[in-house]
Amino acid sequence: MSKKTEKSYFDRVHSWGRISSVTALCVLLMFPLSICLYYNVFPPINGVLQGLLKLIPTYWTVAVVEVIVYTPMLGAGGTYLSFVTGNIANLKLPCAISAMEGAKVKANSEEGEVVSTIAIATSAIVTTAVLAIGVLAFAPFLQAFTESALLKPAFAQVLPALFGALGAGYFIKHWRISFFPIIVMIIVLVFAPTMGASTLLFVGIVASVLGALLMYKKGWI
Amino acid sequence: MFNLNDPMLYVFAAVVILFVLAQSVFFLMKAWKRGKELGIDKKKLRNVVSSSALFTVPSALSVLATVIALAPALGLAIPWVRLSVIGNLMYETTAAEAAMEAMGHQGGMAVPVSDPVIYAGIAWVMSLGICFSLIILPFVAKPLNKKFMSAxxxxxxxxxxxxxxxxxxxxxxxxxxxxxxxxxxxxxxxxxxxxxxxxxxxxxxxxxxxxxxxxxxxxxxxxxxxxxxxxxxxxxxxxxxxxxxxxxxxxxxxxxxxxxxxxxxxxxxxxx
Incomplete structure (x- = not known):
């Protein structure tokens, strides 16, 4: 395959991604606008700004960090899809990692790009379908299902289940670089037990990359 | 009287959801085609789809549980949109609480919103609060991605x-x-x-x-x-x-x- 073809594929993905991101932003904002126009009501700007002031310092900072941290891992197509469909750290990224592991491809290869995009697109479609079916077809029974005493422990433990399953194979394969970041994060959590997921992720990723880089420079990995 | 389950709210939500679905299908088809061009075995690609689908279902159910948790106060339309576009299991409950408080909704998550002005305000706060990644992504995704690949x-x-x-x-x-x-x-x-x-x-x-x-x-x-x-x-x-x-x-x-x-x-x- 020629370099030109490869380049043009990535360029095309970025063009589609840019268009779809801007369109998604417009579509997302059309939702509250449609509500305003349909009911002919316009909320006080002060109230909206007050609400935004509570969210923006955290959420917009997290957005910058997430874009920088996740983009290299998700690949081009996966990045645009993930940031539109959300639930990245708890669903899209683990799904992409799992798929790339299963297919035995590297994240920074074109095969990795393809596999990651297919995995994330599938995940987005399945999530959308589950939510749509749940909301539209089972609305009357939904609460009973998701809040049933029987299933509640499973929903409460979805993250340990997900990351335990994902981590098992990964830690065995990369055990040398796994100890340092986990020890760092446990120490961090001992002193700051309520640290938000995004901050902890950032600390974990920085510790992990620096630890691995040091080991690489020393020739240990 | 404002109805949280007004069918029009579901129509507005469905339009947003359909866009997300269309975008996912588009990228899936393009990547599939590229995979075939690269000579990746069809069976391997099919496995990626089926294992990713299976991997997603339990988490998707927990996302659905968050939609339901927000439903008593907001109905299903806003949580459905918020958890389908950019939304996140961990952020949306906090965002909804902050928006309700700022818009003067009394009673928090347990009391249904009955004023369309408050409802619209909450929809604006939750949508604008989470959208920043979509604003910066078109500018930074390509350079970041290229740097990583080329290094x-x-x-x-x-x-x-x-x-x-x-x-x-x-x-x-x-x-x-x-x-x-x-x-x-x-x-x-x-x-x-x-x-x-x-x-x-x-x-x-x-x-x-x-x-x-x-x-x-x-x-x-x-x-x-x-x-x-x-x-x-x-x-x-x-x-x-x-x-x-x-x-x-x-x-x-x-x-x-x-x-x-x-x-x-x-x-x-x-x-x-």
């Missing part, structure tokens, strides 16, 4: 030109170790939280405790067990499904242990 390739080329693998430059690190290191940082953060993280004192299941450790251990043991089984019996079709199966078994274990263990042990969370 590894430069190093590969340098090494093949030299005919040696002794160089330990940044490009080689990025090519071989940066992605695993980043993934381990991400996975490790959630594992550390399951071991020693704290949640809200009044909420069950959000902090580290007996049940989070049991779930974690079962997930790890089940995944390793199935991986070994697949390798030993040469069941290649099983390999892509090892992680989703491990996850589902761990969630079933959470249910079983919750019901079998004495209540004070099952509910124990050491840091709240």
């Amino acid at each position: 590894g390739k430069k190093e590969e080329k340098a090494q093949s030109d030299d005919g040696t693998k002794k160089k330990r430059g940044l490009g080689g690190f990025i090519n071989d170790h940066a992605t695993p290191a980043i993934f381990i940082g991400l996975i490790g953060a959630f594992i550390a939280r399951a071991i020693i993280g704290a949640g809200k004192a009044e909420t069950f299941g959000d902090g580290a405790g007996v049940l989070s450790i049991i779930t974690l251990v079962v997930a790890i043991v089940a995944s390793i067990g199935f991986e070994l089984l697949a390798k030993k019996l040469k069941l290649t079709w099983l390999e892509p499904f090892v992680m989703p199966i491990g996850m589902i078994i761990a969630m079933i274990a959470a249910i079983v242990f919750f019901n079998v263990l004495p209540e004070d042990i099952a509910l124990l969370e050491w840091r709240g």
